[in-house]
Amino acid sequence: MASGCEKGEKVQVGKSDLEEKILETATELFAEHGYVKASVRDIAKLVKGSNSCLYVCFKNKDEILFRIITDVGSDLLNELNKVISKHDDPVECLQDMIFTQILFSIGAAKKMKIYLEEQYQLPPSLKEKALDQHRQLYDLYYNKICEIEKQGLLYQKIDKVVMTFGIFSNINWVYRWLNPIGRLSVEEVALQITDMLLRSVLKNSPLST
C-alpha cells in the first residue's frame, strides 16, 4: 500500500493524510520510548517513507512534538468550551468539565502522556506557545471557580490557585494509573474523581448527600 512516500517518488497521498500518519506514528513511538529515544528514521521507517519524506511536512522532530502537543491541547480546549457553553450553573459546569476532561484524557492517553511529560523537550519559542495553551486551559477552570465563589458556594479556606492546580493534578494523573478495562469502568472512576474534587472545593457538595 503506497500510503507513505518513497525516496524520489511523488508523494502518493495528500499532504494532510501523510501528516496525519506521521503524527500517529510519532505519537506511538514517543509514548512508548520517550521523545529523545525515538528518531526521525524510526518514524520514517514505520510510515514506510524516507527521512526526507517527513521533512515535506515538518521542519524537524521538534515540530512533530509541538504538533502532537498543540493538537491534543486544542482538542481538549474545544471539548471544554463546548461543555462551558452548555451550562448556566457554574457548579454543574465545573462538574461536567472535570468529568469530560477525565474521559478525554483516558481516550487520548498516549497523546496526554506526551502532552504532560515531553513538553519540556521543546525549544524555548515552541515551549512558550504550548504554555500559552496551558494557560488558556487553566483560565477556564480558574474562572469557573471564581463564578462559584461569586455565588457564595466556594469553600473559603483554600486559595483559588491551589484549588485549580488541585483539580488539574487529579485529572492529569489519572492516565498514569487507571486501567480502562479494570474493576471499575472509566465512567465510574471519572464520576468518583469529580465527586472527590467537588467535595474538596465546595462549601457543600451537591453530590455528597
Place this chain on the structure above:
Amino acid sequence: MASGCEKGEKVQVGKSDLEEKILETATELFAEHGYVKASVRDIAKLVKGSNSCLYVCFKNKDEILFRIITDVGSDLLNELNKVISKHDDPVECLQDMIFTQILFSIGAAKKMKIYLEEQYQLPPSLKEKALDQHRQLYDLYYNKICEIEKQGLLYQKIDKVVMTFGIFSNINWVYRWLNPIGRLSVEEVALQITDMLLRSVLKNSPLST
C-alpha cells in the same frame, strides 16, 4: 581539589564520597536535561573524573538512575514511617503524612522529578524493584484509609483505590507548579492541599469547621 578520580590515578576520596558526588551531579543533569540526554561523559566531566572513574561505583547509567530513584523513595518511606509511628489517630496520621510528603517533595524537587518522570527509562529488572518501593508507599496510604473506614469516618461513595490515587496525584503534582518563593509559603500550600484532600475523603473533615 582532588575530589574526583583521574584516569590511572588511585581514587582519592572514599568510595561513598565519590558515589555521593556522582549521584548529586547526575541528579542535576537528569533533572535539567532529562535522563536520555545526559551522558556518562557529562557526569564524569562535572565530577572532574574520567568515564571509567564512574564505573568504579556504578555498573552503568541505568544503575545511577536506579540509585537516585530508590534513594529518594527510601528516604520518603522512612519519613512516612516516622510519621505513622507518632500517631494513634488515623485521621491525624493521614493529615500529617500528606503534609510531610508535600514538604519532602518540594525540598527534594529535582529528585522527585526524576523519581516520577524517568522511572520508565529503567530496564525491566530494575523497574520492577523500583515499583516494589512505589507499592510500599501506596500501601501506607491505602492502609491508613482502611483504618479510617473502620472508625466509620470515611466518605463511602468513593472507592478506596480511587481515593489513594487521588491523594497521590495531588501530592505528586505539587513540585510541578509550586513556586517555593511565591505568594504563599510551602507550608501554607501544604496545609491547604492537606485540607482539600481530607475534605474529599472524610465524611466530615475536622479542618472544615
